[in-house]
Amino acid sequence: MQPVTTVTGIACPLGLANVDTDQIIPARFMVRSRAEGYGRCLFHDLRFDAGGVPNADFALNQPRFTAAPVLVARGNFGSGSSREAAVYALWDFGVRCVIAPSFGDIFASNATKNGLLTATIGEAETEALLDLLSAKGAPEVTVDLAAQSITTGDLRITFAIDPTRRLQLLEGWDDIDLTLRHRAAIDAFKRTLASTRPWAVPTPRSAIG
Amino acid sequence: MNARTLFDKIWDDHVVATRDDGEALLWVDRHFVHEGSHHAFRTLDDRTATVAEPALTFGVADHYVPTLGRPMIVNQDIAGMIDRLSANARKHRFRLFDLADPNQGIVHVVGPELGLTLPGLLIVCGDSHTSTHGAFGAYAFGIGASEVAHVLTTQTLWQRKPKRMRITINGTLGPHVSAKDLALSVIVAVGANGAHGYALEYAGRAIVALSMEGRMTLCNMSIEAGARCAVIAPDEATFAWLRDRTYAPSGPAFETAMAHWRTLATDAGARFERELALDATDIAPMVTWGTSPDDALPINALVPIDARAEKLAYMGLTPGMPLADIAIDRAFIGSCTNGRLDDLRAAAAVLRGRSARVPGLVSPGSSAVKRAAEAEGLDRVFIAAGLTWAASGCSMCVGMNGDLLAPLERCASTTNRNFRGRQGPGSRTHLMSPAMVAAAVVTGRLTDVRTLPPLES
Structure with missing residues (x-):
């Protein structure tokens, strides 16, 4: 994974609360392989009407925001289903950072594994940022992960992120490679199971193979 | 030792290593995969990795399977998803309950039904409703595709320990009022993200009185309150439900297991960061x-x-x-x-x-x-x-x-x-x-x- 240090660009005021992962990518698109790209599926049923016509009210459809690498949403962004395809859709569309007062637990974890930055800010700060972004042109923001800051014009907001997720993004860690360095500890733990929890290993009865 | 919660005890039993940042590497006892897990198997292919513990990995065809006209599958995309799971099961040699298997079903119904779900286990699946298995006193939670690949490759997962919240429900549910009504009432009381960062434990007379099916319904819906997981202390109802299940320990091994399971309940005086109480008697159909x-x-x-x-x-x-x-x-x-x-x-x-x-x-x-x-x-x-x-x-x-x-x-x-x-x-x-x-x-x-x-x- 490529390290993430800063994300700079236009920020789109999405403004929605409780954006569950079914909104980010409806389930019917998930038979696709990643190679086909998930960008077109992002927010599909919010961005397009039943006939495939773009919904002009949806912020990402406004010309000034279509290329925004930063989204600002209200609380509980990414709740619901564990589908990592929600992160693929955001990434393939070009989103590199989502700013919100809170995130779904599994979504935030999935985001980190794919280099998507989730920046947590307060409710009042979110409202201020949404107001500012909605009001004028297409302001650029800079999200600085090392400094944990969001700046746009004179506004500077400090954001929160789990320290491990921050480090993982800054360093571009590959989780599996890191864990395999603990292989001796894993093997040792596995050997203890026979004495500590011998019943924990499934042993099917002969009737079922 | 300090008084510990049920969740603390399961957590402690699974720590392989700890890191300075407070995260722990946890051993995974059961890993359930389904058709949607194809992204993770692709990651294994890209790394030329294999499944570390096929005997702890179980596949179930559930998300895409047709419910009418089986075994015919008209839609080729859907047939492709199911075939891909079968191909991965063959390649990585884990047990698959496929469309033709008499034990096929929804992963969170099949796991308990077969006795693959047991108290004291750490169970993961690439599905948010994995919290269901907590009804048996297991630490069970949903993960994304990257973490599925991590578990397939290492049989472990890095986790930061969540805070603990106990929801005590006393009183008696009225006629035609069920665990679903209880679950919706809990979600209303907590909010759709109110349990974010918490492991829930359900306790109280109304919980003890619930059937195992009812406990599964309640733990299943806990993700809708934003919780990482939910647990209920295993008791006689749990043991009776599990005895003689296909994959549950049998004979003396079941007795040994039960002795361990009896030690899992939250100790008197154990600390929860949050406590909430509801009265089942007040709950109407929701x-x-x-x-x-x-x-x-x-x-x-x-x-x-x-x-x-x-x-x-x-x-x-x-x-x-x-x-x-x-x-x-x-x-x-x-x-x-x-x-x-x-x-x-x-x-x-x-x-x-x-x-x-x-x-x-x-x-x-x-x-x-x-x-x-x-x-x-x-x-x-x-x-x-x-x-x-x-x-x-x-x-x-x-x-x-x-x-x-x-x-x-x-x-x-x-x-x-x-x-x-x-x-x-x-x-x-x-x-x-x-x-x-x-x-x-x-x-x-x-x-x-x-x-x-x-x-x-």
């Missing part, structure tokens, strides 16, 4: 009116006056209208939330001798549940009422298999999510218990099951 599971109210309430306009517009409701005036087009009974034998019995008890005003689909939570239901004639009750009796799968809960509502269709559903479009683009979902769906089927509108006129005998 229905959702909006597009988030915490948009739930007792059936005798009104659509909130101050509801957000976009929710009302999407759901086609007017503020202040009685919930019991909402007419439905369709019904669905099934899912990992409410597709178990107890659930089908509760719905059939209402439908026996009555007819459906609207079409509906009944999809048992597993093929074993389907056989058991047929053995006691429940299928004939549903069919006689006018509903469709189908095969087992995730079906209309997630709509991946093509079981969908038409745009603007309104469904009384025993599932877990009333999100916009969850049951198809433009679909309108009202969540409720199996008995409440059955009552809505009989009258054609949302109905308090307790007020249905008795049948003339």
Whole structure:
């Protein structure tokens, strides 16, 4: 994974609360392989009407925001289903950072594994940022992960992120490679199971193979 | 040693290593995969990695399987998803319960049913409703594709320990009031993200009194309050339910296991960061009116006056209208939330001798549940009422298999999510218990099951 240090660009005021992962990518698109790209599926049923016509009210459809690498949403962004395809859709569309007062637990974890930055800010700060972004042109923001800051014009907001997720993004860690360095500890733990929890290993009865 | 919670004890039993940042590497006892896990297997292919512990890995075909016309699969995309899971199971040599297997079903129904789910285990699956297995006193939670790949490769997962919240529910549930009503009441009390960062423990007399099926329904829905997981202390009901299950320990091993399981309950004086109490006696049958599971109210309430306009517009409701005036087009009974034998019995008890005003689909939570239901004639009750009796799968809960509502269709559903479009683009979902769906089927509108006129005998 490529390290993430800063994300700079236009920020789109999405403004929605409780954006569950079914909104980010409806389930019917998930038979696709990643190679086909998930960008077109992002927010599909919010961005397009039943006939495939773009919904002009949806912020990402406004010309000034279509290329925004930063989204600002209200609380509980990414709740619901564990589908990592929600992160693929955001990434393939070009989103590199989502700013919100809170995130779904599994979504935030999935985001980190794919280099998507989730920046947590307060409710009042979110409202201020949404107001500012909605009001004028297409302001650029800079999200600085090392400094944990969001700046746009004179506004500077400090954001929160789990320290491990921050480090993982800054360093571009590959989780599996890191864990395999603990292989001796894993093997040792596995050997203890026979004495500590011998019943924990499934042993099917002969009737079922 | 300090007084520990049930969750603390399971956590401590699984720590392989700890890191300076406070994260722990945890051993995974059971890993369930399904058709949706294909991204993770692709990661293994890219790394030329293999599954570290095939004996602890179990596959189930559930998300995409057709519920009608099996074993024919008309849609080639869907057939491809199921074939891909079979190919990965063969390649990586783990046990798969595929479409033809008598134990096929929804992963969160099948795992417990086979005794793969046990107290004290750490269980993961690439599905958010993995919290279901916490009903047995297991630490069980959903993960994304990257973490599925991590578990397949290493049989471990890095986790930061969540905070602990205890929800104590005393009192007694009234007639026709079920675990689903309890679950929706908990979500309303906590909020759709109110349990974020917490491991929940349910305790109290109403929890002890719940059947294992009811406990699964409650733990299943805990993710809708944002919780990492939910646990219930294993007790005699848990042990009785698990004894003689196919993959559960047998003979002396079961006794050894049970001795360990009895030590798992939360110690007196153990600390929870948050405590919440509800009284089961106060709980009425619940229905959702909006597009988030915490948009739930007792059936005798009104659509909130101050509801957000976009929710009302999407759901086609007017503020202040009685919930019991909402007419439905369709019904669905099934899912990992409410597709178990107890659930089908509760719905059939209402439908026996009555007819459906609207079409509906009944999809048992597993093929074993389907056989058991047929053995006691429940299928004939549903069919006689006018509903469709189908095969087992995730079906209309997630709509991946093509079981969908038409745009603007309104469904009384025993599932877990009333999100916009969850049951198809433009679909309108009202969540409720199996008995409440059955009552809505009989009258054609949302109905308090307790007020249905008795049948003339």
